[in-house]
Amino acid sequence: MTERVFNFNAGPATLPLPVLEEAQREMLNYRGSGMSVMEMSHRSKEYEAINNEAEANMKELLGLGDNYRVLFLQGGASTQFAMVPMNFLQAGQRADYILTGSWSEKAQKEAAKLGQTHIAATTQEGNYKRIPSLEEIQLSEAPAYVHITSNNTIFGTQWQSFPDFGDIPLVADMSSDILCKLFDANKFALIYAGAQKNLGPSGVTVVVIRQDMIEKAATNIPTMLRYDIHAKNNSLYNTPPSYSVYMVNLVLKWLKAQGGLAAMEQRNLEKAALIYDVIDNSNGFYTGHADKDSRSTMNITFRLPNEDLEKTFASEATKQGMIGLKGHRSVGGMRASTYNAMSREGCQALSDFMKEFMRKNG
Amino acid sequence: MTERVFNFNAGPATLPLPVLEEAQREMLNYRGSGMSVMEMSHRSKEYEAINNEAEANMKELLGLGDNYRVLFLQGGASTQFAMVPMNFLQAGQRADYILTGSWSEKAQKEAAKLGQTHIAATTQEGNYKRIPSLEEIQLSEAPAYVHITSNNTIFGTQWQSFPDFGDIPLVADMSSDILCKLFDANKFALIYAGAQKNLGPSGVTVVVIRQDMIEKAATNIPTMLRYDIHAKNNSLYNTPPSYSVYMVNLVLKWLKAQGGLAAMEQRNLEKAALIYDVIDNSNGFYTGHADKDSRSTMNITFRLPNEDLEKTFASEATKQGMIGLKGHRSVGGMRASTYNAMSREGCQALSDFMKEFMRKNG
Ligand SMILES: Cc1ncc(COP(=O)(O)O)c(C=O)c1O
Ligand SMILES: Cc1ncc(COP(=O)(O)O)c(C=O)c1O
Ligand SMILES: [Mg+2]
Ligand SMILES: [Mg+2]
Ligand SMILES: [Mg+2]
Ligand SMILES: [Mg+2]
Numbered sequence: 001m002t003e004r005v006f007n008f009n010a011g012p013a014t015l016p017l018p019v020l021e022e023a024q025r026e027m028l029n030y031r032g033s034g035m036s037v038m039e040m041s042h043r044s045k046e047y048e049a050i051n052n053e054a055e056a057n058m059k060e061l062l063g064l065g066d067n068y069r070v071l072f073l074q075g076g077a078s079t080q081f082a083m084v085p086m087n088f089l090q091a092g093q094r095a096d097y098i099l100t101g102s103w104s105e106k107a108q109k110e111a112a113k114l115g116q117t118h119i120a121a122t123t124q125e126g127n128y129k130r131i132p133s134l135e136e137i138q139l140s141e142a143p144a145y146v147h148i149t150s151n152n153t154i155f156g157t158q159w160q161s162f163p164d165f166g167d168i169p170l171v172a173d174m175s176s177d178i179l180c181k182l183f184d185a186n187k188f189a190l191i192y193a194g195a196q197k198n199l200g201p202s203g204v205t206v207v208v209i210r211q212d213m214i215e216k217a218a219t220n221i222p223t224m225l226r227y228d229i230h231a232k233n234n235s236l237y238n239t240p241p242s243y244s245v246y247m248v249n250l251v252l253k254w255l256k257a258q259g260g261l262a263a264m265e266q267r268n269l270e271k272a273a274l275i276y277d278v279i280d281n282s283n284g285f286y287t288g289h290a291d292k293d294s295r296s297t298m299n300i301t302f303r304l305p306n307e308d309l310e311k312t313f314a315s316e317a318t319k320q321g322m323i324g325l326k327g328h329r330s331v332g333g334m335r336a337s338t339y340n341a342m343s344r345e346g347c348q349a350l351s352d353f354m355k356e357f358m359r360k361n362g
Numbered sequence: 363m364t365e366r367v368f369n370f371n372a373g374p375a376t377l378p379l380p381v382l383e384e385a386q387r388e389m390l391n392y393r394g395s396g397m398s399v400m401e402m403s404h405r406s407k408e409y410e411a412i413n414n415e416a417e418a419n420m421k422e423l424l425g426l427g428d429n430y431r432v433l434f435l436q437g438g439a440s441t442q443f444a445m446v447p448m449n450f451l452q453a454g455q456r457a458d459y460i461l462t463g464s465w466s467e468k469a470q471k472e473a474a475k476l477g478q479t480h481i482a483a484t485t486q487e488g489n490y491k492r493i494p495s496l497e498e499i500q501l502s503e504a505p506a507y508v509h510i511t512s513n514n515t516i517f518g519t520q521w522q523s524f525p526d527f528g529d530i531p532l533v534a535d536m537s538s539d540i541l542c543k544l545f546d547a548n549k550f551a552l553i554y555a556g557a558q559k560n561l562g563p564s565g566v567t568v569v570v571i572r573q574d575m576i577e578k579a580a581t582n583i584p585t586m587l588r589y590d591i592h593a594k595n596n597s598l599y600n601t602p603p604s605y606s607v608y609m610v611n612l613v614l615k616w617l618k619a620q621g622g623l624a625a626m627e628q629r630n631l632e633k634a635a636l637i638y639d640v641i642d643n644s645n646g647f648y649t650g651h652a653d654k655d656s657r658s659t660m661n662i663t664f665r666l667p668n669e670d671l672e673k674t675f676a677s678e679a680t681k682q683g684m685i686g687l688k689g690h691r692s693v694g695g696m697r698a699s700t701y702n703a704m705s706r707e708g709c710q711a712l713s714d715f716m717k718e719f720m721r722k723n724g
Contacts, residue, residue: 005396009403012604017390020398024389028382034367034683036382038563038609041371041686074436074565075586078600082584110585196601201400203436203565203603222444223472224437238440239558241565241603242374247400321396324403 006346009324010153010299010337011176011197014346019250037246042239050246051235057252061260062185062208069214071207071227072235072245077103077175077194080205081110083225084171084190087217089115089144096120096143096168100159101128101152102330107173108147120146127331128155130294134163145169145189151177153197154328156301156335157294162187169213177298178206179255180340181265189213195244198298198339200251204244255340264340271338272297274351278358285362286354289331303333309361310334316357322350368708371686372515372661372699373538373559376708381612399608404601412608413597419614423622424547424570431576433569433589434597434607439465439537439556442567443472445587446533446552449579451477451506458482458505458530462521463490463514464692469535470509482508489693490517492656496525507531507551513539515559516690518663518697519656524549531575539660540568541617542702543627551575557606560660560701562613566606617702626702633700634659636713640720647724648716651693665695671723672696678719684712 007014030037033046040047055070062068073079089095089111097108099122111117118140121132139146146165151158153176162183163170169189178193185191190209196202209227217227229237235245258264276295279286279302289301304310310333314326327335338347369376392399395408402409417432424430435441451457451473459470461484473479480502483494501508508527513520515538524545525532531551540555547553552571558564571589579589591599597607620626638657641648641664651663666672672695676688689697700709 003396004391007397007401009401011601012401012403014401015398020390020400024386027386027389028379029366034365034685035369036377038382039369039371039374039376041374042564044371074438074441074603076436076600079436079584079586082586086584113582113584194601201605202404202601203606220475222441222448222475224441224444238438239373239556239564241436241606243563243605244565244603323396 003321006322006342006349007324008322008336008338008342008346008350010328010335011194012202013197013337013339014341015200015247016251016254016341019247019254022250023247038243040242042236042242047242048236050242050249051240054245054249054252055235057249057256058206058208061179061252061255064185064208067211068185069209069211069231071209071230072240072248073205073207073230074203074241076202076205077173077192078106080173080192080207081107082114083227084145084147084192085111085114086221086225087227088169088171088213090218091115093144094118094140096139096146098122098132098137098146098148099124100131100149100157101155103153103173103175104147104149107149111147118143127289128152128157129289130291131157131159137163139165139168143168145171147171147173150174151180151296151298153299153337154330155289156296156299156331157290158296158298160293176339177296179261179264180268180298182261195248197337198341200248201244203241204248206248251341267344268297268338268340271342271344271347272300274344274347275300275336275338275354278351278354282358282362285358289333298337298339300336300338301327301331301333307332312361313357317350317353320349320353322346322353365683368684368704368711369686370684370698370700370704370708370712372690372697373556374564375559375699375701376703377562377609378613378616378703381609381616384612385609400605402604404598404604409604410598412604412611413602416607416611416614417597419611419618420568420570423541423614423617426547426570429573430547431571431573431593433571433592434602434610435567435569435592436565436603438564438567439535439554440468442535442554442569443469444476445589446507446509446554447473447476448583448587449589450531450575452580453477455506456480456502458501458508460484460494460499460508460510461486462493462511462519463517465515465535465537466509466511469511473509480505489651490514490519491651492653493519493521499525501527501530505530507533509533509535512536513542513658513660515661515699516692517651518658518661518693519652520658520660522655538701539658541623541626542630542660544623557610559699560703562610563606565603566610568610613703629706630659630700630702633704633706633709634662636706636709637662637698637700637716640713640716644720644724647720651695660699660701662698662700663689663693663695669694674723675719679712679715682711682715684708684715
C-alpha cells in the first residue's frame with residue numbers, strides 16, 4: 001500500500017483523513033447498530049439523527065436561524081441550474097445572471113431554456129480573469145432573482161465580498177467555495193453546492209433556502225424538482241443519498257472541530273499565499289490567470305512559459321505525490337485546488353516544488 | 363462492537379459482507395492510487411474504468427448486447443417517474459400504466475401531471491394482493507409505452523412472467539427485484555431501479571435503455587433530465603455519484619461470483635420458501651398478504667392474529683438480531699425483505715423464529 005497523495009483535484013476532491021478513517025471504522029457496523037450506514041433505512045432513528053445533525057451543523061457553521069432550511073438533494077449543481085428557474089422564474093418574469101465563468105454560463109443557458117434571462121454583467125472578455133465591480137452590474141427591472149457563482153472553479157476567481165441587491169433574491173452557486181470563509185449567509189435567498197469539493201463526496205447537493213422562497217416555489221412541476229416538497233419532508237421525500245449525507249456530516253463535524261469558518265478562512269488564506277507568493281516572486285516564470293483582486297483561495301490557476309514545461313511540471317509533480325494539477329482546457333496550464341480538506345503540508349509541498357522546478361527550468 | 367444483524371429492511375437494505383469489507387479495505391487508498399474512490403476525479407482513468415466496468419457487468423448479467431446502454435443517474439426511482447414521461451410521452455400521445463401497488467400509482471400520477479395516461483389494469487381492489495392476468499390488461503390504442511412495476515415492495519407481489527406487447531415499448535420499475543432472477547431483459551425498452559435494494563447503496567439509479575429509445579428521447583427538456591445527454595456522455599455529463607457506482611460495481615462482481623442470475627434465482631426461491639412454508643403451515647396464525655401465485659421472493663408480507671402480537675413479534679425478533687421486519691402501514695403486519703444480499707442463514711433464522719414464536723403464542 002503506497003502512501004496517500006496530495007490530491008489537488010478540482011472535484012471530487014481530497015477529504016480530511018480523520019473523516020475517511022472514521023468512515024472506515026464504522027463501515028461494517030455503525031455505532032453498534034449491526035449494520036453499515038449504507039444499509040440503514042432512511043426512516044430509522046439512526047439515519048434521521050444523521051440527517052438532522054447535518055442540517056443543524058450546516059446552519060450553525062453558516063450562522064443561520066429558523067428562517068432557513070438546509071436540504072440534501074440529488075442531481076448535482078447541474079440539476080440546480082434547472083431547478084432554480086423552474087421554481088422561481090414565472091412566466092412574464094426575468095431572472096438576472098452575472099457571468100464569471102463556464103459554470104455561470106451553463107446556469108444561465110439552462111434558465112434561458114425555461115424562461116427569460118438577463119445578463120447583468122459578464123467578465124467573459126479576457127477569458128474570465130476577474131469578478132465584476134458593483135458599478136458594472138446592470139440589473140433588469142425587478143428580476144425574479146439574481147444568480148451569481150461565488151467561486152469559479154475553472155478560472156480561479158472568487159467574489160471577495162458579496163453584492164447586496166436589497167429585496168431582490170440573491171441566489172448563489174457556491175459549489176467550489178462553500179464554508180471556506182466567514183460570510184453573511186443571511187444575505188442569500190438560496191445557496192446551492194454540489195458536495196464533492198468542499199463538503200464531502202459526490203452524490204449529494206446541499207441547498208440552503210430561506211423560508212419565504214420555499215413558500216413561493218412552484219408547485220406545478222415534477223415532484224422531485226419541488227423545493228417545497230423536499231423542505232416539507234425534511235429531505236426524506238424519497239430515499240436520500242444517505243451515505244453521502246453521512247460523509248458530509250462527518251466533514252461538518254471536522255470543520256467545527258477545526259474552529260469553524262473563521263479558522264478555515266485564516267488557514268485557506270495562508271495555504272493559498274504559499275502558492276500565490278511563488279507565482280508573484282517568479283519574475284514571470286509562473287503567470288496567474290486571475291487578476292490579483294479576484295483571486296480564489298480554492299482554485300489557483302497559473303501557466304508556465306510553454307506547454308512542454310507545463311507537461312513536465314504535471315508529470316514531475318505526480319512523481320512526487322502531488323496529483324490533479326493539470327488545468328482545465330479553457331484556461332490551460334495548471335490548477336491547484338486547495339479546498340478546506342487540503343492540508344497546509346500539501347500546499348507547502350507544492351510551493352516548495354514550484355520553487356525547485358523554477359530553479360531547474362527557469 | 364456488536365455483531366452484524368440480519369437486516370430485513372426494505373431499502374436501503376443489507377449489502378453482501380464481502381463487498382463492505384472490500385470497500386473498507388480500499389477506503390483510504392484505492393489500489394495504490396493514494397486516495398479513496400470518493401476523492402477521485404470522475405475524469406480519471408481509474409474512475410472511468412469503474413464506470414465502464416459497472417456498465418459491462420450489468421449488461422453481462424442481463425444478457426444485453428450493443429443495442430442497450432446502462433446509465434448511472436441520480437434522483438432515485440422517483441425522478442424516473444417524471445423522466446420517463448418527460449422523455450417519451452409527447453403531446454397528443456397516451457401512456458399506459460398497470461397499477462399493482464403504491465409505487466405504480468405514484469409513477470402514473472407523476473406522468474398524468476405531464477401528459478395523458480391510461481390505466482390498462484389495476485389490482486387495487488382487495489389492496490393490491492396480486493398481479494393482473496394478461497386477459498385483464500386493456501391497452502389504449504397505440505400507447506407511447508406501457509409501464510409496469512415488476513415487484514411491489516410494499517405489498518409483496520411480483521410479476522412471475524412478463525407480458526409482451528409487441529412493438530409497444532415496455533418500461534419497468536424494477537427497483538426492488540432487478541437481478542433477482544433470470545428473465546429476458548431484451549423485451550424491455552427501458553428498465554430503471556434505485557440501487558438501494560438489490561444493487562448497492564442509495565444515491566444512484568440504474569437505467570437500462572434500448573438504443574432506439576435514446577434516439578427518440580425528448581431534447582426540449584432540462585439537460586439533466588435528458589436520457590440522450592447521459593447516454594452520449596457515458597453517465598459523465600456532470601459529476602456522477604461515484605462512490606455509489608463503485609459500490610454497485612462491487613455488488614455486480616459479487617453477483618457474478620455467486621453464479622449470476624440463475625444461481626440467484628435458485629437461492630432466492632429457497633430463501634423465500636423458508637418463510638412462506640412457515641406461513642402456509644401455520645393454520646392461519648400467519649396470513650400472507652399476497653395471493654400465492656403473485657408472491658414476491660423479495661418482499662414477504664404477512665400478518666399475525668392481532669396488532670399486539672405483531673408488535674411483540676417485531677420487538678422479540680429485534681432482540682434476536684433480526685431487524686427491519688415491521689410492515690408498511692398500507693398493509694400492516696410484517697414484511698421481510700429478502701433481497702439478493704440477504705443470506706440463507708438470515709432467512710433460516712427468521713423461519714426458525716417464526717415457528718418458535720407461533721409455538722409460544724399460537
Ligand atoms: C462552480 C460549479 N458549479 C457547478 C458545477 C457542476 O456540478 P455538478 O457536477 O455537481 O453538477 C461545478 C463542477 O465542477 C462547479 O465547479
Ligand atoms: C418499486 C419501487 N419504486 C420506486 C421507489 C422509490 O424509489 P426512490 O426512493 O429511489 O425514489 C421504491 C422505493 O421503495 C420502490 O420500492
Ligand atoms: Mg468556472
Ligand atoms: Mg470543475
Ligand atoms: Mg408497492
Ligand atoms: Mg418501500
